[in-house]
Amino acid sequence: MKIIVIGLGSMGKRRIRLLSEHQNVEIYGIDSLESRCAEVKEKLGVECFGSIAEAVKLHSIDAAVISTSPLSHAAIIKECLTFNLHVFTEINLVQDGYNENTAFAKEKNLVLFLSSTFLYRKETQIIIEKVHKAKCLLNYIYHVGQYLPDWHPWESYNNYFIGNPKTNGCREIMAIDFPWLVTAFGPIKNVYVVKSKNTELNITYNDNYLITIEHENGAKGVFAVDVMARKPFRHIDIYGEQLQLFWDGTPNSLYEYNIDKKENENIPLSEASEHIDGYAEFITENPYREELNAFLKQIMDQTLIPAWDFERDKVVLDIIDKIEA
Known part of the structure; x- marks a missing residue:
């Protein structure tokens, strides 16, 4: 090929x-x-x-x-x-x-x-599976942030698409993470937003968002998105009467709270992860590899159903447009 x-x-x-x-x-x-x-x-x-x-x-x-x-x-x-x-x-x-x-x-x-890279991460796949099996309503608190100049330290943020208000850094974070959140917790019913520009970065868009999300199935979430966190940050807490998970965005940081033993238990992954120098710790190569493999498999067998598609993405982009409005 x-x-x-x-x-x-x-x-x-x-x-x-x-x-x-x-x-x-x-x-x-x-x-x-x-x-x-x-x-x-x-x-x-x-x-x-x-x-x-x-x-x-x-x-x-x-x-x-x-x-x-x-x-x-x-x-x-x-x-x-x-x-x-x-x-x-x-x-x-x-x-x-x-x-x-x-x-x-x-x-x-x-x-x-x-592409929807986070749907091919083993950690998010495990989270999605456990959320779907949960027999209780769930809430989550999710924060993703990284200081904009640190995204590509080798070039100015004004020299590539994250500096453009139409394709800005916060919008990219939302477009990356909403697909797996929607896959895990279901379609979104309502969003409520507080946003502002807090930094002196040379950008003409809001650099932080606090988004409250209502899902159609009753799940609720708070999604904090920013391009001002000086330490790269990705952390989610998922909690309900019968399930509690938390993840720091790295392959070895997914935990489930054992309700009977009252202690945190690490959820090991079945494969080693690969990281490339120059990117934040929570960016690993494996999911980029897996989604390319899925593409090649679909070329050979077009009956295969992709993890994400343009139709579902259009719905997510409509929500992001509402958040940014």
């Missing part, structure tokens, strides 16, 4: 590294910046092109992974589908082209796969 990775920034390089683990996959890079193409060719040994059309002309490409900035996704997805390529796209943050591209992919019988 021949796959192009479009966008050779930090995420595109990650996707190339993970795809290279498959011996039956040939990888080609696409980026309009010659410097990025040169770097990827030198460091990763991947042939690169300046455009999709150029790569498709020279090679029989089967699929594309889109790792460019979110506002560019809709047009690139359409172009890839026009070339009869199966498509994996990073999270979009906006709904541009959702209806048109999903209909186009269905018409051409092509896979259109949407």
Whole structure:
């Protein structure tokens, strides 16, 4: 299988590294910046092109992974589908082209796969399973935050999409985490929001949100989102009459409170996790690998149901729009 990775920034390089683990996959890079193409060719040994059309002309490409900035996704997805390529796209943050591209992919019988990395984390999968099995109403308190300049220490936050109000850092956190929260606790009925800009960061959007969430099944949550926490923070407490879980965002930090023994018990994972230097401790490589594997499997068997899709994502993005309004 021949796959192009479009966008050779930090995420595109990650996707190339993970795809290279498959011996039956040939990888080609696409980026309009010659410097990025040169770097990827030198460091990763991947042939690169300046455009999709150029790569498709020279090679029989089967699929594309889109790792460019979110506002560019809709047009690139359409172009890839026009070339009869199966498509994996990073999270979009906006709904541009959702209806048109999903209909186009269905018409051409092509896979259109949407990244939702946290649905592929073992920790969140365990949480989802335990929440679904719980025989009581549940509440949760969840805080995710990291100081914006620390997201990519090697570049200014104003030089990539998190500096843009349309695709800002808080919005990205919400778009990353709401899919697994909704999968765990069910569709959202209502949200109530307090928000503000507390920092002196050079941004024109709110840098912190306190969101109270009502789910249709009676579960309730408080979701604190920010780009001002100087220590990277991801922590959730889930509690009810018969279940109590807490997780600090890292592979070894998921615990369940044993009600009978009245003590915390660590929930071990079945596999080791991989972490890349330069990212926060709670960002691991395994789920990025697993969602790419799911994409490749769906190409081979389109009856497989993905963990997330554009239809459900549209509902989540509508909620985020309401939160930011």
